[in-house]
Amino acid sequence: MDTLKCTECQNEPTEEELYSQLDDLLIEYSQKPGALIPVLQITQRLFGYLPENALKVISKKLSIPYSEVTGVVSFYSFFSTQPRGKFMIRVCLGTACYVRGGKDVLNALKKELNVDVGMTTDDRLFSLDVGRCFGACGLAPVIMVNDDVHQRVKSDRISEILAEYKQNPALKEVV
Amino acid sequence: MINLTVNGIEIQVSDGTTILQAAAKVGVNIPTLCHIPGKDPKGACRVCLVEVKNARSLVASCAMPVAEGMKVFTSTKKVRDARKMVVELMLSEHDGDCKTCERNNDCELQEIARNLGVEDIRFNGQKAKHIFDASTPALIRDNGKCIKCRRCVTVCNEMQNVGALFPQGRGFDSVIGPAFELNLDTVACVQCGQCAAVCPVGAIYEKSHIEHVWNAIDNPDKYVVVQTAPAIRAALGECFGYEAGTLVTGKMVTALKQIGFDKVFDTNFTADLTIMEEGTEFLVRLKDKLINNSDVSLPQFTSCSPGWINYVEYFYPEMLSNVSSCKSPQQMFGALAKSYFAKKQGVDPKDIIVVSVMPCTAKKFEAERPEMNSSGYQDVDYVLTTRELARMINQAGIEFTTLTDSEMDNPMGVSSGAADIFANTGGVMEAAVRTVYEIVTGSELPTENLHLEPLMGLDGIKTASLLVNGTKPEWSFLEGVELKVAVVHGLGNTAQLIKRIKDGEVFHFVEVMTCPGGCIGGGGQPRFTTNDVRAKRISAIYKEDEGKKLRKSHENPDIIELYSEFLEKPLSHLSHKLLHTKYSHKEVN
Ligand code: SF4
Ligand code: SF4
Ligand code: SF4
Ligand code: FES
Secondary structure, three states: OHHHHHHHOOOOOOHHHHHHHHHHHHHHHOOOOOOHHHHHHHHHHHHOOOOHHHHHHHHHHHOOOHHHHHHHHHHOOOOOOOOOOOEEEEEEOOHHHHHHHHHHHHHHHHHHHOOOOOOEOOOOOEEEEEEOOOOOHHHOOOEEEOOEEEOOOOHHHHHHHHHHHHHOHHHHHHO | OEEEEEOOEEEEEOOOOEHHHHHHHOOOOOOOOOOOOOOOOOOOOOOOEEEEOOOOOOEEOOOOEOOOOEEEEOOOHHHHHHHHHHHHHHHHHOOOOHHHOOOOOOOHHHHHHHHOOOOOOOOOOOOOOOOEEOOOOOEEEEHHHOOOOOHHHHHHHHHOOOOOOEEEOOHHHOEEEOHHHOOHHHOOOOOOOHHHHHOOOOOEEEOOOHHHHHHHHHOOOOEEEEEEOOOOOOOHHHHHOOOOOOOOHHHHHHHHHHHOOOEEEEHHHHHHHHHHHHHHHHHHHHHHHHOOOOOOOOOEEOOOOHHHHHHHHHHOHHHHHHEOOEOOHHHHHHHHHHHHHHHHHOOOHHHEEEEEEEOOOHHHHHHOOOOOOOOOOOOOOEEEEHHHHHHHHHHOOOOHHHOOOOOOOOOOOOOOHHHHHHHOOOHHHHHHHHHHHHHHHOOOOOOHHHOOHHHOOOOOEEEEEEEOOOOOHHHHHHOOOEEEEEEEEOHHHHHHHHHHHHOOOOOOEEEEEOOOOOHHHOOOOOOOOOHHHHHHHHHHHHHHHHOOOOOOHHHOHHHHHHHHHHHOOOOOHHHHHHHEOOOOOOOOO
16 A cells, blocks of 8 residues: 555655545545445554544545544544654553552643643643553553653652653654 | 244234334333334343243343244343343433423333332432533433433434434443534534434433513513414324324414414415415426526425425535525515515514424524525524424413314415425425416316325335326427426435436426425424324325315415415515525535
8 A cells, every 4th residue: 555655754744645645545445335444544544643634534535424433433442533642651540550659640640741631732742541550560650651661650750751751752752 | 924922922923023013013012212113123222121931031122033932021020120220220320300301201211210110219320421412503412311222323324314423432431422522513413303303311302492482472562473384283182192193273273372372373374385486486497498498407306394405505515506496384484474464464573473383393493594584584583393382282271182173363374285285295296286287287187186196105205207288388398298206205315316316317396305204204293203103194184185175275365365465476576585595505614
């Protein structure tokens, strides 16, 4: 599927380019039954998330009611209508982490980033999510930032952790 | 054929029958909340559980086909306990208070709970998400009371082909509603109210105008006139215990007078007028096409049904020029009440309040459209559904069943049988053909009882063709022409017919009614409307039509007077100003 090449290259495609790729995709899929879920998956890969406008285009071109499209999107947890930040922060709320302050850490993060669970900061740097047990219960509470695991996190030290990523977003992302 | 027993009663049914249907045949009622007769079972609510001998667990009777030798028990302790548990769990999430609920005494959940002997709610669960949506002119959505049965999703998607509602999210937090749990005005809802007609509880219902109407009646400075749509008289009685299909025209008029309306008029009067205008418009289109060879749009589509107007505005803007420019009878009435009638009666139109009683929720939307104030005021002020009128009659303490009959007032109360049949699918077309045929040939439509048999009944798409013979000289271009007409009801059927037309099938005139069965099955009619109920209401309407001496719109003496005194002739300048309009492409967001 060569139409998707751009997502991998250095120069990020413009929105216009993304939408024209979406159009091509929809031409390809418009006659296929059961197209909705594969189209949503590819669209999410293209844009990094599912923007509302893209969902409207999909609804129109596939002749599936908009409410049904958003219904399907909201049914599956792997679809996201929020842009994802460079860094995905996931806070473990498994039992061990929960009792040892996971909830406080989450609240501190919400406050510090000024976002709710499932949302992304305006600068698109951080997204906040929760998880259930990352398998590091002995080191609770645990958070993950992309692939980095931070153990025994204290809620009053959140800003220090975030600072690391803010300082050098490009470098950290490659890790 | 398959043999089985239901509660010990032996019965033979055809293959593919569900347990629910088989039980109904022997008079055994099984409660249901998500099932809609005639639609595929959804199995969402589980209150229809029954016990089948030797089955491992209870089964949902709405979805389970019968099998040879099956022994079904519908009311064992096991069944009763299971159903009770299902209902108690629903009630534990339910955020509603029956005393103040729109559906009090007309609620399927309440009735089932009562029948199962649910006395208190043992579980006190987290309440369902409470979204209260009053964003549209016609409907209120109250998600706190939604039991997620999905009936509304079925009708909005499968029957109406609109798809405004769909489950959003999943599990306990899911919401049945428009995209992203937003309000109804953010999606292309046509306001038909079919969702409200099937909702078993108080989660979707019409936006009430009852208080406004009482206030107008109580205001001594206001002159309040009421019009009643053709479909009301065949359904209102159901709210007072009458069998479906009982005509209550005379009692209805008496009740409206007792409520305190200054004049009780008939939308049927402007239904006759619609035939004059729309029939003439049709002939003009034919003439332009066949004689002048000009580029007019055919087929002409009827325009009485406001849900259909919304549908074409949202989904088929390219067909807008095919839609008749006539306003609906409701709106023609409003425009004339505040012009023609105001003048005749010597009342300042600013003091006139026009109230409609409609089988339809979309009529509330239509009355508020910006196009609808050609009298210089909002032509129709308030719209009550049939259900709301019944409520007002009760509020007024009127014992409906004991009322004697009264007649509609003049000068907008007389109507022909052709106007009556506007209430049902096929009726507007038949009424139009009765008049158009006579204009063109000078003789009466030569069919039995003036009916067009192929256009009657509940088939989704009906077609007929009519060979025009013996034309008058001025219509000779129609001699030998085969006029092809089609009738559809339900927007899903409409979409199918439009596809056929786009694929090249030729029709000259198409009647569209938004709701299944036509207005007699409207979103504001007494609940619950099944096909059986539709058929009964329709036969009542034909009875009303056949019982009248006056069967054709163009013979209505008050219409003739309206033209000679006021409008001059169909499609006159004044007609255009008051009775016609233009619709345009609409997009959401
Ligand atoms: S929806 Fe039914 S059960 Fe719920 S509050 Fe209203 S009447 Fe009561
Ligand atoms: S009013 Fe009609 S179109 Fe709107 S949500 Fe209800 S069923 Fe769908
Ligand atoms: S709104 Fe009414 S019909 Fe729709 S899912 Fe909820 S309870 Fe059922
Ligand atoms: S009626 Fe059978 S599951 Fe709802």
